[in-house]
Amino acid sequence: MKQYDVVVIGGGAGGLTVAAGTASLGAKVALVEKREDLGGDCLHFGCVPSKALIEAANEVYHARSVSTYGVHASGEVDLKAINARVKASIDHIQEHDDINRFKDMGIDVYIGGASFHTDHEIEIEGHENIYGKRIVISTGSRPNTPPIPGLEETGYITNETAFNLDTLPKKLVFIGGGPIGLELAQAYSRLGSEVTVLEAGPYLLGKEDRDIQKAAQDMLEKELNVITNARVSKTSRQNGQNYVHYSIDEEEYVLEADSIFLAVGRKPNTDTLKLENAGVSMDEKGHVQVDDTLRSNVPHIFAVGDVNGGLYFTHVAGYEGKTVVQNALYGLRRKVSYDHIPWNTYLTPEVFHFGLTQDEAQEKHGDIMIYKTELDQVDRFVADHATNGFIKIITDTKGKIISAHAIGKGAGDWMQTVILAVQKGMKIGDLSNMIYPYPNHTASIENASNQYWRAKLFNGKIQKISEKFIKLFR
Numbered sequence: 001m002k003q004y005d006v007v008v009i010g011g012g013a014g015g016l017t018v019a020a021g022t023a024s025l026g027a028k029v030a031l032v033e034k035r036e037d038l039g040g041d042c043l044h045f046g047c048v049p050s051k052a053l054i055e056a057a058n059e060v061y062h063a064r065s066v067s068t069y070g071v072h073a074s075g076e077v078d079l080k081a082i083n084a085r086v087k088a089s090i091d092h093i094q095e096h097d098d099i100n101r102f103k104d105m106g107i108d109v110y111i112g113g114a115s116f117h118t119d120h121e122i123e124i125e126g127h128e129n130i131y132g133k134r135i136v137i138s139t140g141s142r143p144n145t146p147p148i149p150g151l152e153e154t155g156y157i158t159n160e161t162a163f164n165l166d167t168l169p170k171k172l173v174f175i176g177g178g179p180i181g182l183e184l185a186q187a188y189s190r191l192g193s194e195v196t197v198l199e200a201g202p203y204l205l206g207k208e209d210r211d212i213q214k215a216a217q218d219m220l221e222k223e224l225n226v227i228t229n230a231r232v233s234k235t236s237r238q239n240g241q242n243y244v245h246y247s248i249d250e251e252e253y254v255l256e257a258d259s260i261f262l263a264v265g266r267k268p269n270t271d272t273l274k275l276e277n278a279g280v281s282m283d284e285k286g287h288v289q290v291d292d293t294l295r296s297n298v299p300h301i302f303a304v305g306d307v308n309g310g311l312y313f314t315h316v317a318g319y320e321g322k323t324v325v326q327n328a329l330y331g332l333r334r335k336v337s338y339d340h341i342p343w344n345t346y347l348t349p350e351v352f353h354f355g356l357t358q359d360e361a362q363e364k365h366g367d368i369m370i371y372k373t374e375l376d377q378v379d380r381f382v383a384d385h386a387t388n389g390f391i392k393i394i395t396d397t398k399g400k401i402i403s404a405h406a407i408g409k410g411a412g413d414w415m416q417t418v419i420l421a422v423q424k425g426m427k428i429g430d431l432s433n434m435i436y437p438y439p440n441h442t443a444s445i446e447n448a449s450n451q452y453w454r455a456k457l458f459n460g461k462i463q464k465i466s467e468k469f470i471k472l473f474r
């Protein structure tokens, strides 16, 4: 049986980071992936195709809306052409995740589904068993498909099938108002579908700051039909037409749907791993349970990425992967911390999230300060006619930045400055002291942080001391 220092199961964002990192430090590494190609969900069914589709949809939307300048666009959207463009983005990035690139690093790549034979021995479909001194599980997640009666008859779309649709559904109902549902709902709406989002909870984007949730919903409602507190009871099909049945406060409603899109969360890919043969514990949803060093209850078996049920993001899988490289190879106990993980939701306008929401910050820190700027106070957004949105920086009473949230055109890019500031231990006053080239979008951070000095100067002791000094100064 072939022996490895590290066996990595799953060739997505987390697994590729671990495989490349451990191999570059001299370990003998095996990477096992069940698909024919590497890259995982993010590349094939997630981040990359969704962002390519969103961009195409935004272009179509803008082309249609330039009639205000006397330019008129007409015609139907050719979804096959859009899918081809999406596929081109995947193919381009696939080169970076090419199997040969990993083989050139000295990694043995096995294509086939993996499962545990023992806590060190891995079975791989179509191959002989291999031995791993350390094993890293990075098998990701897949769409959760709740047992809603009727779905088998009506069929449904998920992110795994959405990027291969032949025609644009006329009436499209999304079940689930989280990031997957909303990013794609807005994209399909901008391409021309009539879209409804049914969300079980009281708010869209359940993890966001309350003000952001409200602003995002207000903006989305201008383009989509958004229904919250909706309990979907069943789907049905009559005379070739699909229907979604739901209730709000016991009141029953029905929606027509050409297609139904399920976006109701994720399920970890652990069911075929035979974790019981290795004695690895899972939580009640099937995630591999890990401690803050990303070790499972079996100390030489680690889990990174979606499969451990932490935060479901590519950059988190990468961050966890980097941590595991050191813990697995050198037996270190480096811990992960999720306190300052940012994420962006690629709606138009974009939503940026960094750290605690206002409610969470209040609960954890008690007294907090909020520095908020509406984007209509920032010249560049006014010039762009993109004044929808705001930025909100939350600090403690001494100006230490706790967290930041924003909704606005390109927020995911220009808010990065705040992340750097926090990592470098800067306070909100330091953000105000930077020079911002006029008129850029990041000036929204300048505007919000200027409020800190304004409050200090105009209401505080500094102004009184200054007044006295000016009177005495000759």
Ligand SMILES: Cc1cc2nc3c(=O)[nH]c(=O)nc-3n(C[C@H](O)[C@H](O)[C@H](O)COP(=O)(O)OP(=O)(O)OC[C@H]3O[C@@H](n4cnc5c(N)ncnc54)[C@H](O)[C@@H]3O)c2cc1C
Binding pocket: 009, 010, 011, 012, 013, 014, 015, 032, 033, 034, 035, 038, 039, 040, 041, 042, 043, 045, 046, 047, 048, 050, 112, 113, 114, 115, 138, 139, 140, 141, 159, 180, 269, 272, 273, 304, 305, 306, 307, 311, 312, 313, 314, 315, 316, 317, 346
């Ligand atoms: C529509 C959508 C949009 C998203 N957009 C973003 C975004 O914009 N930004 C962001 O940060 N995140 C985004 N995400 C989340 C992101 O895709 C995931 O968090 C990320 O892919 C997780 O990486 P991973 O390595 O844990 O799993 P994956 O990338 O899914 O990799 C797991 C790999 O394991 C393989 N595998 C599974 N079981 C086995 C087995 N038994 N044997 C061998 N191989 C196996 C799978 O085939 C897969 O290749 C999005 C997700 C979706 C669905």
Ligand SMILES: NC(=O)c1ccc[n+]([C@@H]2O[C@H](COP(=O)([O-])OP(=O)(O)OC[C@H]3O[C@@H](n4cnc5c(N)ncnc54)[C@H](O)[C@@H]3O)[C@@H](O)[C@H]2O)c1
Binding pocket: 146, 175, 176, 177, 178, 179, 180, 181, 183, 198, 199, 200, 201, 204, 205, 206, 230, 231, 232, 263, 264, 265, 266, 311, 312, 313, 343, 344, 345, 346
């Ligand atoms: N831009 C990004 O970074 C990005 C984009 C997409 C996805 N993701 C990642 O993928 C994860 C999964 O996204 P998601 O949107 O599938 O999951 P989610 O758990 O974030 O949201 C699912 C939503 O569906 C609702 N829901 C659940 N069951 C329902 C039902 N029966 N009827 C109606 N609504 C129901 C939930 O209340 C929730 O609001 C995200 O948490 C995020 O980490 C990231």
